Structures are given as C-alpha cells and as structure tokens.
Amino acid sequence: MIFSNFFHKMASPKHFYRIAGRLIPWLAGACLLLVLAGLYYGLLVAPPDYQQGDSYRIMFIHVPAAWMSLFIYVVMAGAGAIGLIWRIKLAEVITISSAPVGASFTFLALVTGSIWGKPMWGTWWVWDARLTSELILLFLYLGVIALHSAIEDRRMAARAVAILALVGVINIPIIHYSVEWWNTLHQGPTVTKFDKPSIHLSMLIPLLLMAVAFKLYYVFVVLMRARCEVLERERNTVWVRELAEEK
Template identity: 80%
Template sequence: MLRFFHQLASPKHFYRISGKWIPWLGAACLAFMLAGLYQGLLVAPTDYQQGDSYRIMFVHVPAAWMSLFIYMVMAIAGGIGLVWRIKLAEIMAISSAHVGASFTFLALITGSIWGKPMWGSWWVWDARLTSELILLFLYLGVIALYNAVEDRRTAARATSILALVGVVNIPIIHYSVEWWNTLHQGPTVTKFDAPSIDFRMLIPLLLMAIAFKLFYAVVVLLRARVEVLQRERNTSWVKALVAEHE
C-alpha cells in the first residue's frame, strides 16, 4: 500500500496511472449525470412552494458543495506540499484552483438565476452569498498569484499559504445560514435528523453531487497531467512521450 502511494507520488507513475483512470472516471461521471438529470428533470415532483424553479437546485447545490470541497482539497494538498515538499501535492493544489473557481462561479450564477423568481432579486448582500463571493475571489487570488511568480515551486509555496489562510472562510460559508438571519434558506440535507426533503428530490440531488465529484476528479487529473509534463519537460520520459506525439 505504502509502495503504491510512493510510486503514485512520482510524476512519471502518476502520469501513467492517471491516464488509465481518466476514461473510467469519465464514464462513471457521465452515467451519474445522465441518471441525475433524468431523475431531476423528469421524475422528481414539482415543489409545492417553488414550482419547477427549484430544479435549478440540481446544478446549484452540487456546484456549491464542490466549491467548498475543492477548496479544502486545494488547501490540504497545498499544506502537504508545503510541509513535505511533495511535488505532486503542489500540482494537485494548483490544478484544483481553476475547477474550484468555475464551480464557485456556477453556484453564484445559478443561485442568482434562482433568486430572481423566488426572492425577486438577482443579488442580495446576504451572509451566504457574500461569503461565497469571497470564496470566488480567494480562488482567483490563488490563480493570479501562481501565474505571477515565475518559478513554479516558489509559486506553489506562496499559493499554498494563501489557500491555507483562506480556509477561515469555509466554516463561515457553511454556517452563515445559521449564524446570521439570511435570505438564503437553511440546510435541508445535512441536518442531523432526517433530511427535510422529498425522497424523489433527494435522489437526483445526490446523483448529481456524485457526478460533480467525479467530474472534478477527471478535470483535476487532466490538469495535473499537463502540469506534470510542463515541469518534467527535461526528463527522458517526457522527451520520449513528445517524440511519440510527433
């Protein structure tokens, strides 16, 4: 087991193994997404309060969950890279930033589109929305900082510190609907007692959440592979690969 992780941390093996995983992860992602869309758009009943507008939830909530999840992955991977100087951890951290930013953007924009018919406004400066907007700026800051520093390893160290500092925002986002009186509704799925959501709505939501998680896995691996090639461009195995590409 330890040997497996040790090998995986070597860029060459990571490149080879991830190449094998991507098609399977991609196929699973597609299957879950199609099932989720079918269940969410056709099977799930209309909400008695929100009509059919609530179906935005099936993209909004998974995107929002992933925006937090990816941030934690990025910060933890960055922290590992910082402490143990594992190149692959740095690569995973920076490869997560773009996907995370795009999911945060997606959560904000679909929330806005959902807010218009339900709250009568595209945007309110409510605690949940504001803290999620700050999350987007944190992601963009990480990306900008990484691109601003020439040396990749120095850049990775700087961005990891920024990402770790930004972790303070994560519990604020999560608990914002409980700490403050927000227009944004409270949690319905992660409550300790039975979730207060219809089973036929919960199923597509979970299917879509799994699909989004798999999608993140695919994209982060694709991005990490490019980053590995870039960093290892002077090694013989990359040169052999380039010759093959010709």
C-alpha cells in the same frame, strides 16, 4: 508493503502521469452515466415543488456545485499544507490544478443561485452573509490562480499559493455556518443536518446523483490538469521528451 509501494509509485511523476491517464476515461464515463441518471430523475421523474413549481430544479445544479466549491477548497488547501510541510511535488500539483475547477463550481453556484433568486426572491442578488462569503470564495480561487501565474518559478509559486489557500480556509466555516450565524435571506441547510433531511426522496435522489457526478467530475478534471502541470514541470526529463516525440 504493496500499499506503500503503490504510494511510492504514485509520487513519481512518470507513474502518476501514466496511471492518471488510464483512470481519466473510466472516471469520465462513470461521471457521464451519473449525470444522465441525475438529469433523468431531476428533470423528468421528480415532481414540481408545491411552492416553487419547476424552478427548484435549478437546485440539482446549484446545491452540488456549492458543495463542490467548499469541498475543492478544502482539498486544495489540504494538499497545499502537505506540499508545504513534506515538500511533496504531487501535492503542489494537486493544489494548483484544483483552483480552476473550484473557481468554476463557485461561479456556477453563484450564477445558478442568482438565476433561481430572481423568480423566487424577486432579486438577482442580496449582500447577505451566505452570498457574500461565497463571492469571497470565488475571489480566493481567482487569487490563487493569479498568484500562481505571477510567479515564474513553479515550486516557489506552489508555496505562495499554498499559503494563500491556507489563509483562506477561514472562509469555509464562515460560508457553511453563515445561514445559522446571521439572519440571511438564503435558507438554512436542508440535507446536511443531523435530524432527517427535510427533502422528499424523489428530490433527494437526483440531488445525490448530481453530487456524486460532480465529485467524479472534479477528480477526472483535476487529473487532466495535473497531467499538464506534471509535463510542464518535467519538461527537461528524458521520459517527457520521449513521450512528446512519440506523438
């Protein structure tokens, strides 16, 4: 009963706005602590790699950013589906608010990968399956952002964006399995495989710390964006006007 009441309240834009506003500083604080711990273990404690030297430390950003690029896309498309089927406004808000954060992580995954690739592979870029499909992911995110800004009516825009996001989901398994399906220059999975991860604990700890930090980062930044979107959508309501005039 309390549980369903909670969801009912969260679905109301006013309560969502308020609760999100309270959560953001805590999530941001926790994220900052995890980032600092991740940087400490990643840059100072973890030893240099026996083959890659210190260049592998780029992986502490590259790998979590790449994970986030996929994770956020799935959340975005999932929220898009919920918005399409049940017409839940908040789901639409989450869909569109996720796109810029997802695009940012995809961009980071591509750029840091490229910067690591130059000294390690001897090239900034190759058109192998993993890199190409990740680049397509960036274009999908940018497409979602462009489509949303091209349609005036916010609910109509949300529906169009959800459909585009859902069609693009096909790219997610392609990215994930690209290193197995095709002969890529990009290496296969190190951590997410069923037998023991082939990575030493001293390197796994900062990787996981950064991964959790990035997850928290996504949650609080998407909440910040969602609050803006809620204000825009509710700009003609009494509570938003009162809120605006308080300031």
